[in-house]
Amino acid sequence: MSADLQFTVEPNTQPASDDQRAQTLANPGFGQHFSDHMAIATWTRENGWHDARITAFGPLELSPATSVFHYAQTIFEGMKAYRHLDDSIHLFRPEANAARFNRSAQRLALPELPEDAFLDSLHKLIEIDKAWVPAGGETSLYLRPFMFGSDPFLGVRPSAQVTYCAIASPAGSYFAKGVKPVRIWLSEEYTRAAPGGTGAAKTGGNYASSLLAQAEAIEQGCDQVAFLDAVEKKWIEELGGMNLYFVLDDSTVVTPELSGTILEGITRDSILKLVTDLGYSVTERKISIDEWREGAASGRIQEVFACGTAAVITPVASLKWNGGEVQVADGEGGKVTAAVRSALLDLQYGRATDTHGWMTKVC
Known part of the structure; x- marks a missing residue:
């Protein structure tokens, strides 16, 4: 199933209102607010990657025995989506992030996520949450894809279950008052x-x-x-x-x-x-x-x-x-x-x- 993994879209039935979103975008800061949706997929040793979907942003339910809490088997990426003057939205070198994500996965004994699936998750997340991409100045939609061992097991070995997730956070200019040395x-x-x-x-x-x-x-x-x-x-x-x-x-x-x-x-x-x-x-x-x-x-x-x-x-x-x-x-x-x-x-x-x-x- 992993080879042609594609993310299905399940729209959030309770998204933020236009007023709530506008209030957030007026002063987004960095990493404090999140869009209406997230991408998520599961890998198991038996079935590979599966259950890939774009769904409502919300808490993850994890056992206290989840392996990542104990052995830090986790990786992530950081990237941005930019709104151009013609209102189109673009990513900067996403293939490079996909390749580095898999290099990190190899080092942490995590399964590689097919690059096409990595890119598909981000494209669909941005498309459904495009209203969250701010405009003007050096604003952007910051994207945080990450992967972690989600097996509820305390033995020291690579996790037999892994979760991939990607969330999005509107970001203001890092230097609100100008670039500071x-x-x-x-x-x-x-x-x-x-x-x-x-x-x-x-x-x-x-x-x-x-x-x-x-x-x-x-x-x-x-x-x-x-x-x-x-x-x-x-x-x-x-x-x-x-x-x-x-x-x-x-x-x-x-x-x-x-x-x-x-x-x-x-x-x-x-x-x-x-x-x-x-x-x-x-x-x-x-x-x-x-x-x-x-x-x-x-x-x-x-x-x-x-x-x-x-x-x-x-x-x-x-x-x-x-x-x-x-x-x-x-x-x-x-x-x-x-x-x-x-x-x-x-x-x-x-x-x-x-x-x-x-x-x-x-x-």
Whole structure:
């Protein structure tokens, strides 16, 4: 049944009223409100994927023995649907999210969801909840597909039952008052991922393990935390939930190379191509923490920016660590950061020609 899995649609009989939805869309925030429907499907060892449907958004009923609660066998994706000026709705590189979802599933010993089924679930969810896609500014409909072991069994083994689900949340601009450069705290005690671990998978445990370091960053007056590699503790990897880019004084753009411990961000990969489109040279290589500190101090590093689905592209103002802090240039971001951010947003919102074939029209 899995090979031709398609999602049937069961409309919510009690959707939000037009007034309720309009009130939410006027100030959606991020991840606080949800559309009327969700996608859900079940996998079992005996029957594969089945019972795939779009149904009313609501609670899941799970046994206290459900395996995900005990062994964290869970993965997720984050992506957005954008409303263009002609009122059409588009996804940005959804096939890349589908492929990464299955790579994460492999690492967590979960069943792969056919890519066509993954895309079908999102298209049908957006189509039935298209009124929830906000318009104007940098608003969007944030989509959260996820999968977890739902077998009510306490033995330590891959779950014999798995649930796939996708929910949708209207999202306002991440920076309601304009883009704000962020201060970064260097975590020298904690690491995000180790070779052979789950760093390249988008799994809940990676984010849970970053929260203590993130709390430490906030205590230090910073916005985000940067992690080093787990072996030598000298190579920059990524932030708690974002990839990093560095702009050098010769206009070369550099980002830490993928090593199996860094998440392969869709935004990160897109920037590699957009930077080239803008006429800059881009390189993936190892970057040491000393290179960041010394480069920012000397002016060799002129810009640093972080990238991810939620915040898109965010300039980095400074790096702080136990015993010191260094500002990046004037601390306000720079022309390369601004140019790449504009190029990406113009593409996503349909204001620029899609020369890479990245946008998929849903409805």
